[in-house]
Amino acid sequence: MDFLWILTIFVLGLVGSFVSGMLGIGGAIIKFPLLLYVPPLLGFTAFTSHEVSGISAVEVMFASLAGVLAYKNGSLLNKPLIITMGSGVVIGSFIGSFASSSFSETSVNMVYGVLAIIAAVMMFIPKKKVEDQADILFNKPLAFSLAIIVGLASGIVGAGGGFILVPIMLVVLGIPTRVTIASSLAITLLASIGGSIGKISTGQVEWLPTIIMIIASLIAAPIGAKVSKKLNIKILQVFLAILILATAIKIWMDIL
Numbered sequence: 001m002d003f004l005w006i007l008t009i010f011v012l013g014l015v016g017s018f019v020s021g022m023l024g025i026g027g028a029i030i031k032f033p034l035l036l037y038v039p040p041l042l043g044f045t046a047f048t049s050h051e052v053s054g055i056s057a058v059e060v061m062f063a064s065l066a067g068v069l070a071y072k073n074g075s076l077l078n079k080p081l082i083i084t085m086g087s088g089v090v091i092g093s094f095i096g097s098f099a100s101s102s103f104s105e106t107s108v109n110m111v112y113g114v115l116a117i118i119a120a121v122m123m124f125i126p127k128k129k130v131e132d133q134a135d136i137l138f139n140k141p142l143a144f145s146l147a148i149i150v151g152l153a154s155g156i157v158g159a160g161g162g163f164i165l166v167p168i169m170l171v172v173l174g175i176p177t178r179v180t181i182a183s184s185l186a187i188t189l190l191a192s193i194g195g196s197i198g199k200i201s202t203g204q205v206e207w208l209p210t211i212i213m214i215i216a217s218l219i220a221a222p223i224g225a226k227v228s229k230k231l232n233i234k235i236l237q238v239f240l241a242i243l244i245l246a247t248a249i250k251i252w253m254d255i256l
Helices: 003-023 028-041 049-071 079-102 105-123 140-157 162-172 177-201 207-230 233-255
Strands: none
Touching (some): 003 028, 003 177, 028 233, 049 207, 079 140, 079 177
16 A cells, blocks of 8 residues: 555544544544545545545544543543433434445535534534533433434434534533533544444445554544643634534535
């Protein structure tokens, strides 16, 4: 296999996983378009949307795990939130990942585009000022229901759903920002397990680029998580909002 191709995939994995750890997302929001658009721009054979979703599903599992381990000694991982939303996302992603094999390339991109637009809009909605991490209360039935819906859609595109779970937790459930970032990584990890099983079982995973991306994620995601602890909360929110919006615009420009 061409060394430059391997290096390209590795660098894409480093960039996506660093953002993953920093913003509390599985990284699919940036890795999906990176894998879809960058290789052909550099003269390499393009991945199909199904191949990208398969690579993302498995790699996001490891990126999320690396990010969670970076937070394990702190108080930012909220267990009731992780169990409630994690169980809903696992159910949804398991079903969505199996159903994805019957979707066309355009349909997969459209599902991703819809998710990105929703997430982008939510990130610009004013948040409740809740930064007390000591006693966090949230609507569990609502959280579980929304997690199932997110899981269904994210299972189709091979994402852990973190890029839309984060704005849901911030805007709808009123979870403090730093708790959201840490806990969403754990929820994304659970979601990616269900999604990975579905993608692997239906033969949608290209293993060489997946392994390269996994190695990159184990290096970069913990670094991103450490950087996140030192950055201003507003900077994190604005960065995520811009990232999601730019991706959504690019996806829909290609579809239309």
